Amino acid sequence: MQKRNKKFLKEGELFPFLLASIKGISQILLIENAITGIIILLAITLASPFLGSITFISVMIGTLIAKIGGADKQAVNAGLFGYNSALTGLALSLFLDGPYNWIIALIGAAIVSILTAALMHFIKGIDIPILTFPFVIITWFMLLISYKLETFQLNPILAPEILSNVTVDFSGEINWLGGFVLGIAQIFFLDNIYSGILLFIALFWAGWRFGVYAIIASAIALLTAFLFGGEQSLISLGLYGYNAILTIIAVSIVFKESDNRFALYSGMIGASLTILITASLSVWLLPFGLPALTMAFVLGTWIFLGARKVMPMF
Amino acid sequence: MQKRNKKFLKEGELFPFLLASIKGISQILLIENAITGIIILLAITLASPFLGSITFISVMIGTLIAKIGGADKQAVNAGLFGYNSALTGLALSLFLDGPYNWIIALIGAAIVSILTAALMHFIKGIDIPILTFPFVIITWFMLLISYKLETFQLNPILAPEILSNVTVDFSGEINWLGGFVLGIAQIFFLDNIYSGILLFIALFWAGWRFGVYAIIASAIALLTAFLFGGEQSLISLGLYGYNAILTIIAVSIVFKESDNRFALYSGMIGASLTILITASLSVWLLPFGLPALTMAFVLGTWIFLGARKVMPMF
Amino acid sequence: MQKRNKKFLKEGELFPFLLASIKGISQILLIENAITGIIILLAITLASPFLGSITFISVMIGTLIAKIGGADKQAVNAGLFGYNSALTGLALSLFLDGPYNWIIALIGAAIVSILTAALMHFIKGIDIPILTFPFVIITWFMLLISYKLETFQLNPILAPEILSNVTVDFSGEINWLGGFVLGIAQIFFLDNIYSGILLFIALFWAGWRFGVYAIIASAIALLTAFLFGGEQSLISLGLYGYNAILTIIAVSIVFKESDNRFALYSGMIGASLTILITASLSVWLLPFGLPALTMAFVLGTWIFLGARKVMPMF
Structure with a gap:
């Protein structure tokens, strides 16, 4: 490994590695584009330089492990x-407290890279991408550890609830513009309007x-959540929107x-489906006090991509 | 889509579509037989004309989506x-309340059709049927949404419980005849003796x-539940019987x-195994207040069908 | 079946059957070695003759069902x-109380054999061993039945808890030597030092x-659990160690x-990963009051074995 590290630091290896890492950031939006990756990193750093740094170190850890492990070069270089x-480094440093939260975040970023490889192998046969499934699973697992190991300290915003005691406050006014712009920002756990605008620019840079x-997905998400009677606070914060955006990008x-002649409609239906999945998932997770993360996107997209193999029009 | 719809309404397409739909109803009992389907629909309508209508509209929605999506014609025509x-339309209109429960039931029927296609693809490689797994998953997911979205109103019979507070009442007398006849009716959430008798007729029509x-399965289920000490109220209502019936039909x-030389014995063991799975599942679901539905049938049957590939005698 | 039984009792069949059974016991440590199997059985019997008997009868039931079912002879003879x-017979007779606990334990041992076959088939395509997954699943399922069927009586040490009420006691001194020796014993639910020593002998007999x-794994487990701040009581009882030992044996x-050039390091990282998985799993299971069993070993090993197919160096 000593030898490998030396070689790794040569000039000829460093730039491709950084490029793969920055593309890894753009892949959060299912895009392979270095400029998009840089704009995203800017959007995160704008909201919090600490989070920006954690994100960049995390993506480098994941990419480095894949390189050392001998994974397919093309996939590594695409940021996969x-x-x-x-995302795992970002989420864990946000949802964990205490002096060691950033160390745990980076350990999580390393573990998720191994799990990513394993899951790629496990679902190879069904020809479906793993999306952000490894991130969601590892983040949920790592957060719950806080009830058992002293160094893991949970952010108190994550409180478990008993289903029979739950009450939901449906009152209040929806902030439509906020919900619209923050949807994209919530993919990165941000509720900063300027970051949201930067992220839209990152998307348009990759293609109109x-x-x-x-x-479209943001609008559909707002409308669906409103029609089905979602909480105004969640809608206004964009928390019903981010899964819809990822889903339409993946499906359509x-x-x-x-x-797939009806791919645009499938993506739109998939986007509105993520509202229902988000709502249900958040109830399943209530007894554990865990956030739903991007699981609604993963499930919604898997359902449509799988269905396509049997119903090719969609 | 406009063109396709026009063509769809031609006389030559309408009859095959209705036939596929009515066969879809018979497939709930793993049978492809239009007359059996009609008798089942009668049995449901006898208990509640509203439920009969919802069931028929739901099966048509599922079949229509598969047709539009371009699924394999033979599978569509067999009602698969x-x-x-x-089942999803039926269950959701029963377990949800409020003025919009039938709309949500029909939305659920549409979603389940997409999930059915996806799951067919996902488990293709292991050569196992999906059975009623999509129905169970979507129904569980849709019911829990009621804690988060205002338009979803849960029927108050579904109340979550904390495991440490659970007390079970084992006292009382078992109604053996009731338990025996209602087992088959509970597949369709019915507790009407006449519906039960009609459903037995539907089975005999498809083959003695x-x-x-x-x-046999009904008798085994009653006996197993009694020997292991099940609650008399559940046994008397046939709630330990319906999974056993479906399992023996699938396995044997x-x-x-x-x-599979021992297929009849496998089916009988599978039928008694569903009692244990039903009991355990209902405990797993207690904190969420969800019904076990036909998951015991799905799991029990999958175990035996999978085991056969390795132990071919069973 | 009558004929088959007769033939089975012939001298020529009995010895291979007993050999397959005793090898089945050594397979708990992923080893195919009859002497190792006998030493393990001694170690269990030393702690409790009742548990020793249940273990031996259970392994024979599992092996017999595979033989009758017509499973691959080589796999049956290797004890797979x-x-x-x-393990299921052992766990159920420990965690269930009442006069019928041994009958239920043996029923569990039979069911797990069927599930083992099914799972072997289900994951055949991804080229990963089932490990002790069937044991964990069936034990969890069987234990929860105690809330629903009267004959199942749960051992009161398994009490469900609500996450928001959980308090953990991190005080006290760690018994390092105890934790070290008991790690191996806890694979078999034992906390007897002499059994622990015998089990190390069983391992060395199979190969240094x-x-x-x-x-190495025991030491890593102690250190990791200590560094992350685990409860001293759990560490001292070896409850953070047993999954680490199984994982390093499997992975390395x-x-x-x-x-797999880095296989030793992978096994060591896998071993320390089981500490995190154990901690998290035990929180997921708190609302149900279930023990984590060897699930951390199963998950940790699957992740590394799967990752290897994509990152062959590990």
Whole structure:
């Protein structure tokens, strides 16, 4: 390993590694584009320089482990081993407290890279991407450890509840513009309007379709959550929107094939479906006090991508 | 889509579509037989005309989505995309309250059709049928949404409980005849004796073996639940019986192959195993207040069908 | 079946059957070695003759069902259908009370054999061993039944808790030597030092590497649990150690292939990962009052074995 490290630091290896890492950040939005990655990193750093740094170190850890482990070079260079690590480092440093939270965040970023590889192998046969599933699973697992190991300190905003005691406050006014712009920011756990605007720019840079579809998904999400009677506080914070945006990008752009004539409609239905999945998931997680993260996007997208193999029109 | 719809309404397409739908209802009992489907629909309508209508509309929605999506025609015509939709529509309109419960039931019937396609693809490699798994998952997910979205109103019979507070009342007399006849009716959430008798007729119409095996399974279920000490109220209502009936039909008749010399015994053991699975599942679900539905049938049957690939005698 | 039983009792069949059963016991430690199996059985019997008997009868039930079912002879003779049954019989007779607990334990041992076959088939495509997954699942399921069926009586040490009420006592001194020796014993639910020593002998008999790696894993487990701030009572009882030992044996010895240059390091990282998985799992299970069993070993090993297919160096 000593030898490998030496070689790794040569100039000829450093730039491709940084490029793979920055692309790993853009892959959070299912995009392989270095400039998009840089704009995203800016958006996070704008909201919090600490979070920006953790995100960048995390994505490098994930990419480095894949390189050392001998993973497929093309996949590593496309950033496919980095995005789950980036999100995990980001989420754990936010939802954990205490002096060691950043160490635990980076350990989580490393573990998620191993799990990513394992899951890639496990679902290879069904020809479906792993999306952000490893990030969600590892983050949930790591957060719950706080009830058992002293060094893990949970942020008190994550409080478990008993289902029979739950009361929901449906009153209040929805902040439509806030909900609209913050949807994209919540993918990165941000509630900063300027970060939201930067993230839309990152999408448009990668292609107009990414930006326009994200706008459509955000609108659909707001409308669906409103019609079904979601809490105004969650809608206004964009918490019903971020899964919808990721889902329409995955279903209608990135994993669309020429057979899928109704791909735009599928993505739109998938986007509204994520509202229902988010609502249900958050109830399943109530007894554990865990956040729903991007699981609604993962499940919603898997359902549509899987269904396509049997119903090719969608 | 406009064109497709026009064509769909032609006389030559309408009858096959209705036939596929009615066969979808018979597929709830793992049977492809239009007359059996009609008798089942009668049995449901006899207990409640509202539930009968919801069931029929739901099965048509599921079948229609599969047709539009371009699914395999033979599978669509056999009703394989309808039965999960029928059950989901039925269950959601029963377990949800409020003025919009029927709309949500039909939305659920549509979603389950997409999930059915996805799951068919996901488990294709292991050569196992999906059974009623999509129905159970979607119904559980949709019911829990009621804690988060205002339009979803849960029927108050579904109340979550904390495990440490649970007390079970084992006293009372078992109504053996009731438990025996209602087992088959509970597949459709009915506790009407006449519906139960009609459903036995629907089974015998499809073949004497279906009827006789269902009677065997009902008897085994009653006996097993009694020996292990189940609650008399649940046994008397047939709630320990319906999974046993479905399991013996799947294991000993429908998915039996010539190698499986002990298939009848496997089905009988599978039927008694569903008592244990039902009991355990209902405890797992207590904190969420959810009904066990037909998950015991799905798990019990999957275990035996999977085991057969490794232990071909069973 | 009558004929088969007759033939089974012939002298020529009895010895191979007993050999397969005793090897089934050694397979709990991922070893196929009859002497190792006998030493393990001694170690259990030393702590409790009742548990020793249950273990032996359970492993025979599992092996017998595989034989009757017509499973692959080589796998049966290697003990691969026995070890999950042995552990299930052991666990259920410990965690259930009442006069019928041993009958339920043996029923569990039989069911787990069927599930083992099913799972072997289900995961065949991804080329990963089932490990002790069937044992964990069936034990969890059987234990929860005690809230629903009268004949199942739960041992009062298994009490469900509400997450918001949980308090953990981190005070006290760690018994380092106890934790070190009991780690191996806890694989078999024992907290007897002499049994622990016998089990180390069983490992060394199978090969020095098994013994030495187990010592390394035990040390890593103690250190990791201490550094992350685990409860001294759990560490001192070896409850953070047993999954680490199994994981290093699986990752660094049994399932290592020639490509895996860093296999020893992978096993060591896997061993320390089981501490985190154990801690998290025990929180997930708190509302149900269930023990974590060897699930951390199963998950930790699956992650590394799966990751290897994509990152062959590990």
